[in-house]
Amino acid sequence: MSQQEVMHEHKPARAGGRKKGKDGDGAERHDxxxxxxxDAIIEHRLRPGARLREDALADVFGVSRTGIRKILQRLxxxxxxxxxxxxxxxVTRPTAEEARDVxxxxxxxECGIMADVARHMTSADARVLRELAARExxxxxxxxxxxxxxxxxxxxxxxxxxxxxxxxxxxxxHLCSRSSLILAVYGTxxxxxxxxxxxxxxxxxxxxxxxxxxxxxxxxxxxxIEASLSIVEEENEAPDLHHIFSP
Amino acid sequence: MSQQEVMHEHKPARAGGRKKGKDGDGAERHDxxxxxxxDAIIEHRLRPGARLREDALADVFGVSRTGIRKILQRLxxxxxxxxxxxxxxxVTRPTAEEARDVxxxxxxxECGIMADVARHMTSADARVLRELAARExxxxxxxxxxxxxxxxxxxxxxxxxxxxxxxxxxxxxHLCSRSSLILAVYGTxxxxxxxxxxxxxxxxxxxxxxxxxxxxxxxxxxxxIEASLSIVEEENEAPDLHHIFSP
DNA sequence: TGAACACCCATTGTATACGCTTTGATGGAT
DNA sequence: ATCCATCAAAGCGTATACAATGGGTGTTCA
Numbered sequence: 001m002s003q004q005e006v007m008h009e010h011k012p013a014r015a016g017g018r019k020k021g022k023d024g025d026g027a028e029r030h031d032x033x034x035x036x037x038x039d040a041i042i043e044h045r046l047r048p049g050a051r052l053r054e055d056a057l058a059d060v061f062g063v064s065r066t067g068i069r070k071i072l073q074r075l076x077x078x079x080x081x082x083x084x085x086x087x088x089x090x091v092t093r094p095t096a097e098e099a100r101d102v103x104x105x106x107x108x109x110e111c112g113i114m115a116d117v118a119r120h121m122t123s124a125d126a127r128v129l130r131e132l133a134a135r136e137x138x139x140x141x142x143x144x145x146x147x148x149x150x151x152x153x154x155x156x157x158x159x160x161x162x163x164x165x166x167x168x169x170x171x172x173x174h175l176c177s178r179s180s181l182i183l184a185v186y187g188t189x190x191x192x193x194x195x196x197x198x199x200x201x202x203x204x205x206x207x208x209x210x211x212x213x214x215x216x217x218x219x220x221x222x223x224x225i226e227a228s229l230s231i232v233e234e235e236n237e238a239p240d241l242h243h244i245f246s247p
Numbered sequence: 248m249s250q251q252e253v254m255h256e257h258k259p260a261r262a263g264g265r266k267k268g269k270d271g272d273g274a275e276r277h278d279x280x281x282x283x284x285x286d287a288i289i290e291h292r293l294r295p296g297a298r299l300r301e302d303a304l305a306d307v308f309g310v311s312r313t314g315i316r317k318i319l320q321r322l323x324x325x326x327x328x329x330x331x332x333x334x335x336x337x338v339t340r341p342t343a344e345e346a347r348d349v350x351x352x353x354x355x356x357e358c359g360i361m362a363d364v365a366r367h368m369t370s371a372d373a374r375v376l377r378e379l380a381a382r383e384x385x386x387x388x389x390x391x392x393x394x395x396x397x398x399x400x401x402x403x404x405x406x407x408x409x410x411x412x413x414x415x416x417x418x419x420x421h422l423c424s425r426s427s428l429i430l431a432v433y434g435t436x437x438x439x440x441x442x443x444x445x446x447x448x449x450x451x452x453x454x455x456x457x458x459x460x461x462x463x464x465x466x467x468x469x470x471x472i473e474a475s476l477s478i479v480e481e482e483n484e485a486p487d488l489h490h491i492f493s494p
Numbered sequence: 495t496g497a498a499c500a501c502c503c504a505t506t507g508t509a510t511a512c513g514c515t516t517t518g519a520t521g522g523a524t
Numbered sequence: 525a526t527c528c529a530t531c532a533a534a535g536c537g538t539a540t541a542c543a544a545t546g547g548g549t550g551t552t553c554a
Contacts, residue, residue, distance in 0.1 A: 027332055027537090053504095053505070053506095054505075054506070055505080055506095063538080063539090064538060064539045064540070065506090065539085065540090066537085066538055066539060066540090067537090067538070067539090069317075069506090069507095070316075070320060073317065073320060073321070074320070074324060077321060077324045077325075078324075085274055085506090085507095085545095086505080086506060086507085086544090086545055086546060086547095087505085087506080087546080087547090088505065088506060097413070098413070098414065101412045101413055101414040101415065102414050104412055104414075104415075105412060105414045105415045105418070108355070108356065108359040108360075108415070109355060109356060109359075112355040112356075112359065113355075165348045165351055165352060166344070166345070166348050167345065167348040167349050167351075167352045167422075168348065168351075168352045168355070171352070171418055175414075274507090300535070300536095301535075301536070302535075302536095310508085310509090311508065311509045311510075312509085312510090312536090313507085313508055313509060313510090314507090314508070314509090316536090316537095332515095332536085332537095333514090333515055333516060333535085333536060333537080334516080334535090334536080335535070335536065
């Protein structure tokens with residue numbers, strides 16, 4: 001019900017296209033839709049469990065179901081949405097096990113690239129990252145959790161890209177997206193995501209070229225995030241109506 | 248070509264279908280096709296660069312292009328095929344950089360899970376893995392490189408699954424598939440893939456619970472594989488004809 | 495009154511048709 | 525003779541139509 005407002009930018013169709021009026025930009029259009037939906041999920045404007053009906057999305061974005069299906073499949077392969085055979089798509093609700101595995105994996109890979117990142121980081125890179133961290137802090141302070149969460153994921157993703165290893169950077173990007181989902185389900189309302197100044201400190205250490213210290217710092221940082229969650233198996237599917245309404 | 252007989256029943260669709268027999272297997276059918284194509288790529292029966300035309304595949308497998316497109320997209324997201332906008336699909340030809348990144352990543356993650364694998368491995372697991380290793384050695388000896396390559400990838404993938412971390416295991420599976428492609432492009436005809444007895448030795452160490460030694464062993468193992476390749480940037484697409492013909 | 499069955503609707507799965515882009519060829523002009 | 529332009533064909537991109545399934549609801553019988 002609340003996911004409706006996500007798609008405000010209706011779809012002025014492709015009327016205005018330049019030169020080749022047609023939809024030469026069709027591919028880009030799909031990519032844009034993908035990012036719109038993806039962002040909405042990462043920012044928790046589409047909560048886990050939310051259903052994503054194909055023709056609803058189709059006419060919101062002004063494309064046919066064919067294109068939407070393609071996008072949903074892509075999201076499914078990234079584990080952001082779950083495709084149940086005859087039931088359609090819905091935003092993935094990560095299990096406790098998945099949550100633990102994702103963070104264990106992040107611990108391994110994000111720590112593992114810190115040395116490389118420290119080696120490659122330029123002052124320009126540091127500036128961009130600090131800018132991100134600043135925006136994140138500001139969003140956090142002004143209560144815009146959605147924005148803060150997305151910025152945090154983007155920070156980690158960009159950081160990974162500095163390792164120079166495209167393969168692992170892409171993977172870390174996916175892990176960060178999934179982490180946003182995990183925060184949505186298992187996050188305690190108190191503090192969410194990364195501590196305010198952790199990211200800034202991390203940049204300092206990295207810019208100083210201290211790879212080993214950065215590795216340790218990232219390890220603590222991720223552990224802190226995970227510790228702030230309450231990852232407990234909730235009574236899945238067909239749950240606890242009894243438990244809810246009994247007292 | 249053994250899949251031909253599958254397709255003669257062109258698409259009487261589900262006309263005559265026995266009651267529900269129907270396409271409860273529709274999804275499974277697509278999955279089967281996916282694995283068929285995927286295996287063909289991993290086994291080098293479809294070499295990098297090979298074009299995969301949609302309607303050709305469609306009528307080979309007796310489904311419509313719609314289903315094929317879905318499968319090709321999935322393969323594309325796993326980097327096994329490359330989708331060029333108006334030109335269709337072709338088996339990915341990994342770049343040298345990609346090859347290096349894949350192996351660097353494998354070094355990090357596969358070594359990183361050895362401790363967990365050593366902890367979880369049961370004698371039953373060891374038996375299964377030894378069986379795989381034996382089949383791989385046999386295939387290698389009898390000159391069936393295709394089979395050996397696939398078995399090697401499967402060995403590493405199964406091993407990763409023993410870590411208990413589904414997320415990282417899936418990732419490693421993808422990396423192994425991509426490695427098969429890399430072998431196809433950069434492999435020197437001499438020896439390919441894993442040394443004959445490496446896998447057996449690794450199982451011994453793991454079964455003995457020596458996590459650290461297993462980590463080191465895996466590190467050497469992967470390094471040996473990478474060293475057996477000749478990863479050099481080949482003049483990619485429309486390259487340096489100038490450079491080639493100038494002197 | 496409760497449970498089971500049947501029907502209907504909502505929604506996905508699949509195929510096909512059409513349009514556009516690109517590639518390769520052929521013919522004409524310089 | 526070579527180069528360029530126009531045209532034809534082939535293959536991908538998108539939309540739409542149709543079939544089938546599963547769930548929800550209403551009704552009926554015990």
